[in-house]
Amino acid sequence: MATSARSPYSNWFYLPAAVIYGILFAVPTFASFFFSLTRWSIFDWKFIGFDNFVTFFREPALVKGLTNTLIYALVTSGLKVVLGLLLALLLTSQIAGRGYLRSVVFFPVLVSTIGVGLTFTVLMNPDQGLINDALGVLGIDGPGWLTDPQYALLSVALVDVWKGVGLATVIYIAGIVSIPAEYFEAARMDGAGAWDNFRRIVLPLARPATVTVIILSLIGGLRSFDLIWAMTRGGPGFTSDVIASVIYKQYQAGFYGLSTAGNVVLFLVVTAIVLPLSRFLNRKEVEL
Template identity: 75%
Template sequence: MATARIRANTPAASRRSHSARRRVHSAYPYWFFIAPALIYAVLFLVPTFASFYFSLTRWTLFTSTFIGFANFVQFFREPNLVQGLVNTFVYAAVTSGLKVVIGMALGVLLTSRIIARGWLRSVVFFPVLVSTIGVGITFSVLMHPTEGLINQVLALVGIQGPYWLTDPTLALISVALVDVWKGVGLATVIYVAGIVSIPQEYFEASRVDGAGPWTTFVNIILPLARPATVTVIILSLIGGLRSFDLIWAMTRGGPGFTSDVIASVIYKQYQAGFYGLSTAGNVILFLLVTAIILPLTWVLNRKVTH
C-alpha cells in the first residue's frame, strides 16, 4: 500500500494525471468552435463595436460625421433623458424585488401538499406565455379610470379607484405591477425547481425536531434555495433595466415623460431622427447593464459557493 501511494505521488504519475485532466477539458477539437465564434462575432461583436463608433457621430442612413463625445454630453444635459435613467433604476428595483418575494412565496406554496397543485402551477406560469404587447393593451383597458374593470370593482366596495396610467405619480408603478404579474410565473418556476432539489432529509429532520413552517422556511428553504434566488435576481434585473415593450404598450412613456425609461427615451430619439444621440443612449444602457449585472453576479455566486 505504501509503495502504491509513493508511485502515485511520483512526478511521472503527476504528469500523467495532469495530461489526463487536460485531455478531458479538450474533448472537442478547436475547429469545432469556429462556426459558433463566427456567428457570435457577426451577430454580437460587430454590431456592438459599430454602435460604439456611431455613438460618437452624427449620422443618417447614408452619412456620418465624427463629433466625439458630444452625444453623451447632450444625453446627460437633457432633463428628460436623465429622468428616464432614474425611472429605469426605480422600475428595475420594484419589479425584481417583488418577483423575488412573490416568486418565493408562490414557490413554497406550490411545493407544499395542496389540492390541484399541478393545475395551480400552470395557472401561475400562464402569463409568461402571453404576448407582452397583448398584456399591455389588456391592462390599459382594465386600468381605465372610469370604464376600466378594476376601478368598477373598487367602486362596488365604496373605493374610488385612482387614475392608474394617467396620474404622473402612479403610471410607472402601475406598469411595474403589471410587469410583476406577467413575469412572476418564471420566478416561481425557478423557485419550485430550487425547493424540489433540496434533499428531503432536511425536512424530515426538521419535522423530527418539532420545527414549525416558519422555522423550516428560515433555516432550510431560504438558505438552500439561494441559487434560485440569485438566478431570479439576475434575470429580473436584466429584464427591468432593458424593459421597453410593456411600458410603450401601456403609457408610451406618459403622461409627459413620467413613466419613460431609458429604452423608451432611446426609441423616441430614433423616431425624432436623432440617431447619434439615441445610439449613445444604447451604449449607455449597455454599459449600465454590464456594470450592474457582472459584479452582482460575481458577488452573489461567490457567496453561494462559499
C-alpha cells in the same frame, strides 16, 4: 511529469461559434460604440466625440428615463423575488389542485407582452376600466392608473410583475423540490416548525434559485420597453419613460447618434449593475 490532456477536437470546431458570435454580438457592439461618437444618418456620418453623451446627460427627459429605469428594475425584480418565493412555497405544499394552480401561475408568462399591455390598458381606464369599477362598488375612488404621473410607472411595474412572477415561481419550485427530504424529516424530529424549516432549510438551500431570479428579473427590468410602450408610451409627459423608450423616441425623431449613445449608456448600466452583483451573489453562495 504529467501532461495535460489534449482535446480530441480540432480548433476548427470553434470557428462556426466564433463567426456567429462575431456577427451577432461583437461587430454590432463595436459598431454601436463607434456610432455613438458620431452624428450619423443612413447615408453619411460625422465624428463628434462625446457630444452625444454630453447631450444625453444634460437633457432632463433623458436623465428622467435613466432614473425611471433603475426604479422600475428595482421594483419589479424585488416583487418577483418575494412573490415568486411565497407562491413556490404554497405550490410545493400539500395544497389541493397543486398541478393546476402551477399552470395558472405560469400562464401569464406565455401570453404576448403587447397583448397583456393592451388588456391592462383597458382594465386600468380611469373612467370605464373594470378595476376602478370594482373599487367603486367598495366605495373607493380609483386613481388614473396610467394617466396620473404619480401612478403610471408603478402601475406598469405591477403589470410586469403579474406577467413575470410565474417564471420566478417555477425557478423557485425547482429549487425547493431539489432539497433532499431528509433535511425536513430531521427538522421535524427535532421539533422544528414551518418557520424554522423556511428560515434554516428552504431559504439557504434555495439560494441558487434566488440568485437566478434576481439576475434575470433585474436584467429584464433594466431592458424593459415593450410593456411600457404598449401601456403608456412613456407618458403622461415623460413620467414613465425608461431608457429604452427614450432611445426609441430619439430614433423616431431622427437623432440616430443620440439614440445610439443611449443604447451604449443602457449597455454600460446593465453591465455595471449585473456583473458585480452576479459575482457577489455567487461568491456568497460558494462561501455558504
